[in-house]
Amino acid sequence: MSRVCVTGANGYIATWLVKMLLDRGCVVHATLRTLGDEKKTAPLRELAGAAERLVLFEADMYDADTFEPAIAGCEFVFLLATPLHHDTRSTKYSNTTEATVDAMRIILAQCERSKTVRRVIHTATVAAAAPLREDGGGYKDFINESCWTPLGLSYRFSDAHFDAYVSSKTLSEKELLRRNDESEEKTTFEVVTLVCAIVGGDTLQPYIWSTMPVILAPLTGDEACHNTLKFLQALMGSLPLAHIEDVCEAHIFCMERPSIAGRFLCAAGYPNMQDLVDRFAAKFPELEMKLKEITGQGVRVQADTNKLVDLGFKFRYGVEETLDCSVECAKKLGVL
Numbered sequence: 001m002s003r004v005c006v007t008g009a010n011g012y013i014a015t016w017l018v019k020m021l022l023d024r025g026c027v028v029h030a031t032l033r034t035l036g037d038e039k040k041t042a043p044l045r046e047l048a049g050a051a052e053r054l055v056l057f058e059a060d061m062y063d064a065d066t067f068e069p070a071i072a073g074c075e076f077v078f079l080l081a082t083p084l085h086h087d088t089r090s091t092k093y094s095n096t097t098e099a100t101v102d103a104m105r106i107i108l109a110q111c112e113r114s115k116t117v118r119r120v121i122h123t124a125t126v127a128a129a130a131p132l133r134e135d136g137g138g139y140k141d142f143i144n145e146s147c148w149t150p151l152g153l154s155y156r157f158s159d160a161h162f163d164a165y166v167s168s169k170t171l172s173e174k175e176l177l178r179r180n181d182e183s184e185e186k187t188t189f190e191v192v193t194l195v196c197a198i199v200g201g202d203t204l205q206p207y208i209w210s211t212m213p214v215i216l217a218p219l220t221g222d223e224a225c226h227n228t229l230k231f232l233q234a235l236m237g238s239l240p241l242a243h244i245e246d247v248c249e250a251h252i253f254c255m256e257r258p259s260i261a262g263r264f265l266c267a268a269g270y271p272n273m274q275d276l277v278d279r280f281a282a283k284f285p286e287l288e289m290k291l292k293e294i295t296g297q298g299v300r301v302q303a304d305t306n307k308l309v310d311l312g313f314k315f316r317y318g319v320e321e322t323l324d325c326s327v328e329c330a331k332k333l334g335v336l
Contacts, residue, residue, distance in 0.1 A: 005029040005074040008081030010040040012210035017248045022049035029070040031059040064103035079122040100172040124193040128170040139237040142304035145263045156234035190261035197240035197267035200326040221290030237301030240267035243317035269319035272300045
């Protein structure tokens with residue numbers, strides 16, 4: 001029975017991952033910023049197996065020393081926690097990038113001290129792997145694991161929040177991967193970063209959130225989420241997509257491999273915004289398309305890599321199935 005740690009366990013992907021780990025019989029150490037918020041802890045406590053094998057810990061990326069008790073005794077550490085907003089009370093960090101990069105350094109040291117951690121698996125984002133050319137003038141021919149989002153550019157449809165998120169996720173992922181470059185004498189565990197697509201398909205919460213509303217923006221009419229969709233299309237040259245079940249299965253696949261390290265793209269496909277709208281219109285003609293502005297027509301940067309699949313991972317859901325499941329989930333919850 002593996003003992004694992006999942007940080008940021010009340011998040012969209014993390015809650016589903018905790019469910020799958022419990023279903024497999026793992027003992028799960030789950031961290032949240034505060035244990036006093038019943039709204040955040042209840043979905044975790046209600047999972048099958050939680051009463052016997054789920055232990056909740058309080059930990060904060062702005063005070064990363066707090067993760068050590070949760071990591072102690074674990075074989076695998078899943079890093080999903082990321083601060084989306086700067087804690088203005090902090091006297092140590094001036095922004096989320098500083099806090100996140102330093103937290104990764106501290107957590108890696110904790111994993112080393114534990115003497116039990118065999119592998120760290122980080123939930124990275126395609127927003128850190130944009131195939132933009134270094135000067136921002138167009139895209140490379142393909143997206144693959146060698147792509148890193150060039151920082152310091154002016155991204156279309158961006159704002160201070162997006163800029164901070166891209167910087168934080170890009171630099172923290174690089175910090176983690178440096179660990180694999182150290183000599184075997186210096187490190188006792190492997191680091192994997194799963195560069196996850198825009199995630200949809202379903203949710204364990206009684207509402208849609210995170211990237212699900214972004215996928216559904218043309219149907220819901222949510223202007224802020226529609227802008228996020230345009231931002232990602234402009235940044236990536238496509239809208240890499242994956243189903244929540246596949247994303248979590250990919251995390252567990254990386255845990256169960258005898259040995260694995262490095263960076264892996266995790267996307268079922270690379271549609272563009274037009275593809276999303278066309279699928280919604282064809283499959284759900286009864287639903288009104290509330291937002292009709294489409295960007296990136298004719299642009300569809302594809303991947304030239306199958307690193308994860310080459311190791312034996314299989315995606316259960318394609319792009320169309322993920323879009324269809326997202327709509328059905330929203331209908332079930334009364335959003336559409």
